[in-house]
Amino acid sequence: MSDHQSSSASEARRVHVVGAGPVGLLMTALLQQEPGYDIRLYEKRSEYTRDRMVRLAPYLVADSIDAYRSDPLDGDNVEAVFQPWELQEALAFRQQMSPDLRALLVDLTGGFCPLNDIELALSDLIGQGGPSPVERITATLDVDAIQAMLEPSDILIDCTGCKSLLRDHLVPEWEPAYGQERNTNSIRMEHAVVATFLFNKRYECNEYCKYYKNLDNSQYKFVPSVERTLNDEGASHVTGIIRISEREYDAMPATCEDAWLREHMPAVARSMERFIEKVEAETGGALDGDPQVIRIVLDLYRAYNATNRKWLRGRLPEHPFARSSVFLVGDSAIGSPYFQSISLGFECAMFLAGLLTHTEYSADEVLEHYERLVYQQWLRVYMRTKQIKHNKDLFETLDDTFGLLEKLHIF
Ligand SMILES: Cc1cc2nc3c(=O)[nH]c(=O)nc-3n(C[C@H](O)[C@H](O)[C@H](O)COP(=O)(O)OP(=O)(O)OC[C@H]3O[C@@H](n4cnc5c(N)ncnc54)[C@H](O)[C@@H]3O)c2cc1C
Numbered sequence: 001m002s003d004h005q006s007s008s009a010s011e012a013r014r015v016h017v018v019g020a021g022p023v024g025l026l027m028t029a030l031l032q033q034e035p036g037y038d039i040r041l042y043e044k045r046s047e048y049t050r051d052r053m054v055r056l057a058p059y060l061v062a063d064s065i066d067a068y069r070s071d072p073l074d075g076d077n078v079e080a081v082f083q084p085w086e087l088q089e090a091l092a093f094r095q096q097m098s099p100d101l102r103a104l105l106v107d108l109t110g111g112f113c114p115l116n117d118i119e120l121a122l123s124d125l126i127g128q129g130g131p132s133p134v135e136r137i138t139a140t141l142d143v144d145a146i147q148a149m150l151e152p153s154d155i156l157i158d159c160t161g162c163k164s165l166l167r168d169h170l171v172p173e174w175e176p177a178y179g180q181e182r183n184t185n186s187i188r189m190e191h192a193v194v195a196t197f198l199f200n201k202r203y204e205c206n207e208y209c210k211y212y213k214n215l216d217n218s219q220y221k222f223v224p225s226v227e228r229t230l231n232d233e234g235a236s237h238v239t240g241i242i243r244i245s246e247r248e249y250d251a252m253p254a255t256c257e258d259a260w261l262r263e264h265m266p267a268v269a270r271s272m273e274r275f276i277e278k279v280e281a282e283t284g285g286a287l288d289g290d291p292q293v294i295r296i297v298l299d300l301y302r303a304y305n306a307t308n309r310k311w312l313r314g315r316l317p318e319h320p321f322a323r324s325s326v327f328l329v330g331d332s333a334i335g336s337p338y339f340q341s342i343s344l345g346f347e348c349a350m351f352l353a354g355l356l357t358h359t360e361y362s363a364d365e366v367l368e369h370y371e372r373l374v375y376q377q378w379l380r381v382y383m384r385t386k387q388i389k390h391n392k393d394l395f396e397t398l399d400d401t402f403g404l405l406e407k408l409h410i411f
Contacts, residue, residue: 014155015157016155017041021161024160027352028041028134033131034357035132036132037132038133041126043136044138052114052196053196053237054113054115055111055112059071060105060347061102063091077384081379086376093355094350104125111237147319150321154325155326155327161332164328167183167184167328168184170303170308170326172316185303187299190298191245194239194294195292196291199279201236205238207395213275217270221243223241239339244295248265258290298337300385302335302374307328308326325366327367327370329352330348331345333374336384340381344377394407
């Protein structure tokens with residue numbers, strides 16, 4: 001497929017966005033603001049109920065390379081992975097964004113907020129309309145349905161999340177990579193209990209604070225991420241990760257009350273309680289509501305191929321994936337723990353929207369360019385995640401000199 005990707009002025013290009021989570025919604029909102037598309041957005045859920053608190057990275061609204069590289073754990077990685085012109089290009093793409101969408105992103109990057117606030121705000125924006133029409137369709141698609149609806153030159157964007165519908169279908173069976181893992185490369189970071197709570201006072205936290213509040217937690221450390229909440233300057237949102245073993249993970253329900261944790265995993269519960277008690281003593285504040293507790297496996301993964309490029313020079317030129325452009329965006333392409341994933345998905349969505357509007361690129365060039373971007377974002381998030389995990393491992397063994405030395409392999 002080497003056709004130039006522009007269609008005639010009268011003929012809108014059909015775009016199917018499958019999955020209307022945060023990334024599918026942003027992808028749709030970005031394309032909607034450009035003329036020349038006929039967009040269908042498919043979603044299996046009928047309402048947005050996920051109220052877990054999430055954080056978006058400030059680099060999403062950076063308007064200069066320096067601002068883009070301001071995260072201390074990320075700045076050098078970005079410089080190592082991207083050439084300056086690539087960063088300029090990505091920044092230029094996002095400057096095409098409509099003022100309303102940009103204002104919304106600036107708002108959302110201001111602190112922790114519920115996931116469904118992001119989904120509802122983006123849905124509202126899409127509902128206001130734009131140069132390209134969007135039809136929202138409630139349906140659970142499968143691979144056969146997708147292949148049946150794809151017409152030549154259609155664009156299909158899979159935003160179906162970590163259990164991506166298409167990720168493992170992007171490698172045809174004659175490819176050497178068609179094996180057990182097919183198209184997914186996954187690295188397990190840890191098993192964890194994630195506890196989140198709202199604290200009714202503004203509370204700032206740094207590494208010293210994390211250390212002193214964990215001094216009596218010998219086995220399980222409560223490692224928090226603390227941020228102001230988006231809509232309430234006077235409160236703090238705390239999400240803490242407590243590393244547990246695989247066996248403990250298996251013994252836990254997916255979500256539980258803190259009472260369950262106190263009864264069945266008292267040492268884990270105590271680590272969280274000690275942390276909270278110290279914050280209360282320090283600030284004079286208190287918990288607002290009960291902590292929410294979930295168990296989670298923290299994996300870092302990516303699709304080896306984030307597009308259908310392997311189908312294009314294959315043996316089945318009439319196959320739907322050989323005649324259209326297929327992209328994975330969001331958790332369907334890359335997944336990472338430690339509060340980074342949505343931002344990474346937004347980053348890829350903004351880049352892809354920019355690429356698609358640049359009609360001087362052929363369809364093949366768009367695929368190659370997007371693959372390159374996803375690989376670079378993977379390198380970036382891989383390095384950042386490994387560094388976070390390493391720092392976390394060291395933090396958990398700070399008072400155990402020999403335990404610490406075991407983790408400090410220098411050369
Ligand atoms: C406890 C917890 C805390 C987190 N905190 C953060 C955080 O602070 N910051 C951060 O960046 N990330 C965080 N994450 C990760 C974040 O929630 C995900 O990265 C994000 O939701 C991925 O967005 P997405 O749109 O790619 O996929 P999803 O949110 O998974 O959306 C996929 C959508 O596709 C739909 N869908 C799936 N299959 C089909 C189908 N066959 N047909 C039609 N529709 C389909 C689904 O219903 C869903 O709406 C957290 C995750 C957890 C579990």
